[in-house]
Amino acid sequence: MTAIESNDTRFSTAASPAASARPAGRTWWTGAFAALLWLAAAAVIEFWPEIIPAPYGRELAILAVLVAALLGLVLATGPFLGKTAAWIRYYGPWFAVAAVGLGIWEVLTAKLALLPVPFFASPQGILEVYIDDWARLGESVLHSVLLLAKGYFFGAVIGFTTGVTIGWSRAAGYWVHPILRLIGPLPATAWLPLSFFIFPSSGSASVFLIALATAFPVTILTWSGIASVNRDYYDIARTLGASRWFLIFKVAIPAALPHVFVGLFMGLGTSFAVLVVAEMLGVKAGLGWYLQWAQGWAAYANMYAALIVMALMCSSLITILFRIRDRVLSWQKGLVRW
Amino acid sequence: MVALAQSDFREPAHRTGVQVDINAVSHQFELEGEPLPVLDRVSFAVEPGQFVALLGPSGCGKSTLLRLLAGLDHPTAGSLRVNGETIADPDPSRILVFQDPTLFPWRTVRDNVALGLEAQGIIRTSGDRVDAALRLVGLAGFEKAYPHQLSGGMAQRVALARALVNDPRLLLLDEPLGKLDSLTRLTMQAELVALWQKAAMTAVLVTHDVEEALFLTQRVLVFGPRPARIVADIPVDLPYPRHRGDPRLGELRREALQHLGLAASW
Incomplete structure (x- = not known):
């Protein structure tokens, strides 16, 4: 029994923002300070003349004022805005630091041009990309997510099936293990030239590469999960009349799931890397391609904008997987004792 | 008790x-x-x-x-x-009860007790036996608890219920x-x-x-x-x-x- 429980695979152990928000009733000084800093940043953006004139300086200043207003709202209403307010309160120091960061960035780029000019975009330069080029960026995100979803899905399914098979069947393990040992550690991107040659389209080749990158960690972790199932579980189930089918699907797989999720997380990480490389070198769509395209035009602001979007995309996908895991493995949670 | x-x-x-x-x-x-x-x-x-x-x-x-x-x-x-x-x-x-309760941690108390009936494919027709077994070992009301929430004695009672629900003729x-x-x-x-x-x-x-x-x-x-x-x-x-x-x-x-x-x- 303890064998499974000790398979502690918690990734998301960040303190709950709501729990650590400061008690209501006291004035939220951090928030007041952060709001002032955002107003100051807005003033710098609006009133300090730019060396290189760029559009959307006004819009950026308005955004900064809006952030200050939001902080002011949370400050004024106290705990009445629920979870969002608690979240903002928790990240109050971050809001303050971000305002300072924005101000310094603004001064170094747009106001004084201290950083080499085409390579370091100003904040309003990046805002300009989002305002003028959102359609192309959005389409790129869509392409990336679709490609990743296809590859990841096939990779996860194949990896899971292979892992269960070799974990369960000695014969399958005998034949598959050496192949895994030889080919598994090879980075999926090493297959890139060959796969673009073999597959009919760069799209299907990319799906294959992403699937390959995902499948290896999922296979290994599923396999180790199945192999480390407490033998007594099988004995218990057998004396209770379990068939082979029952032993696999109702004993081995549920017991191995914490390991499987570790594999799924690792697979997701590697699949991001392969996705970007595949899009840069083969597929003519997606965020990887957008980066490449922006570089071709020396549109550095577009690159920063795309990088930010990519970071948000990857982080959101990881968060989604966390949520799924927390749901599926909810039995691992909690230490309540009667 | x-x-x-x-x-x-x-x-x-x-x-x-x-x-x-x-x-x-x-x-x-x-x-x-x-x-x-x-x-x-x-x-x-x-x-x-x-x-x-x-x-x-x-x-x-x-x-x-x-x-x-x-x-x-x-x-x-x-x-x-x-x-x-x-x-x-x-x-x-013929059911064996181990020194460790060996409950399945991903199943609730009820689902652990139901294991045998499920494995034999008779859970639909004899589901009420699960409740009876839980009452027998004094754990009615704990159906939805997970094994990690139980004390050692309670966990072992669940293991006993899991055995008894099958109406064994030989208890080991x-x-x-x-x-x-x-x-x-x-x-x-x-x-x-x-x-x-x-x-x-x-x-x-x-x-x-x-x-x-x-x-x-x-x-x-x-x-x-x-x-x-x-x-x-x-x-x-x-x-x-x-x-x-x-x-x-x-x-x-x-x-x-x-x-x-x-x-x-x-």
């Missing part, structure tokens, strides 16, 4: 435990290529409905004998029969109270007797606790060190409910310890 009165385990008159015949059973393991004998021509019979204890030093092969009776392993030599039929495979009519208990604290242990000893009386089954208890063996069972088979052989067969001729302070238990205890080679401490 356990409400045993309301039970859906009404015993049909014709149902009792099974007759167990163990005939010249020897068993050995392979340990680094060397054969390691654990049982040496063990023979005994258990009457239907009898409660028998196998008492002996740790690692003497008592647990192995239980695994053979459960059908999880096959003996190197000799035969084990239940009602005249040789034991070939595990069967839900492998030191089921071995890891419990001494107070819970005393409570559950009384409960075990009550459960056995209620379900009218044959029961075999493996233990290395002399008091436990004498307090619970009708007959104590004392095993020598490995490879295990029966060195004594002590009938416990006391009616239930028993009293722990009974002087007769003290005499029997002395006798059992003598056979275990521990008489010097008396």
Whole structure:
């Protein structure tokens, strides 16, 4: 029994923002300070003349004022805005630091041009990309997510099936293990030239590469999960009349799931890397391609904008997987004792 | 503490435990290529409905004998029969309860108890037996709890319910109270007797606790060190409910310890 429980695979152990928000009733000084800093940043953006004139300086200043207003709202209403307010309160120091960061960035780029000019975009330069080029960026995100979803899905399914098979069947393990040992550690991107040659389209080749990158960690972790199932579980189930089918699907797989999720997380990480490389070198769509395209035009602001979007995309996908895991493995949670 | 009165385990008159015949059973393991004998021509019979204890030093092969009776392993030599039929495979009519509760941590208490019925594909028709079994061990109301939320004694009760829900004819208990604290242990000893009386089954208890063996069972088979052989067969001729302070238990205890080679401490 303890064998499974000790398979502690918690990734998301960040303190709950709501729990650590400061008690209501006291004035939220951090928030007041952060709001002032955002107003100051807005003033710098609006009133300090730019060396290189760029559009959307006004819009950026308005955004900064809006952030200050939001902080002011949370400050004024106290705990009445629920979870969002608690979240903002928790990240109050971050809001303050971000305002300072924005101000310094603004001064170094747009106001004084201290950083080499085409390579370091100003904040309003990046805002300009989002305002003028959102359609192309959005389409790129869509392409990336679709490609990743296809590859990841096939990779996860194949990896899971292979892992269960070799974990369960000695014969399958005998034949598959050496192949895994030889080919598994090879980075999926090493297959890139060959796969673009073999597959009919760069799209299907990319799906294959992403699937390959995902499948290896999922296979290994599923396999180790199945192999480390407490033998007594099988004995218990057998004396209770379990068939082979029952032993696999109702004993081995549920017991191995914490390991499987570790594999799924690792697979997701590697699949991001392969996705970007595949899009840069083969597929003519997606965020990887957008980066490449922006570089071709020396549109550095577009690159920063795309990088930010990519970071948000990857982080959101990881968060989604966390949520799924927390749901599926909810039995691992909690230490309540009667 | 356990409400045993309301039970859906009404015993049909014709149902009792099974007759167990163990005939010249020897068993050995392979340990680094060397054969390691654990049982040496063990023979005994258990009457239907009898409660028998196998008492002996740790690692003497008592647990192995239980695994053979459960059908999880096959003996190197000799035969084990239940009602005249040789034991070939595990069967839900013979259930083994381990020292560890070994509950499935991803299943709630209810789903753990339902495991056997689910595995046999009769959960739809006999789902109410799960609730009855939980009531029997005094855990009604804990259906939705997960194993990690239970105390050791409660977890072991769930394990017992998981066994009893299958209405076994032979209950094999492998030191089921071995890891419990001494107070819970005393409570559950009384409960075990009550459960056995209620379900009218044959029961075999493996233990290395002399008091436990004498307090619970009708007959104590004392095993020598490995490879295990029966060195004594002590009938416990006391009616239930028993009293722990009974002087007769003290005499029997002395006798059992003598056979275990521990008489010097008396």
